[in-house]
Amino acid sequence: MPRPLKVFLSHAHADATRVRALHNRLVADGADAWLDKEKLIPGQD
Numbered sequence: 001m002p003r004p005l006k007v008f009l010s011h012a013h014a015d016a017t018r019v020r021a022l023h024n025r026l027v028a029d030g031a032d033a034w035l036d037k038e039k040l041i042p043g044q045d
Contacts, residue, residue, distance in 0.1 A: 007033040
């Protein structure tokens with residue numbers, strides 16, 4: 001079974017709404033997308 005595409009999303013604060021939509025689309029399509037608001041554990045650097 002193929003591994004999902006891993007994607008790191010880095011963005012300016014002004015682009016947050018568009019990047020959130022992109023993140024949701026990538027996840028819906030099966031990608032392992034990393035977005036700070038979704039995958040950053042409290043206290044993690």
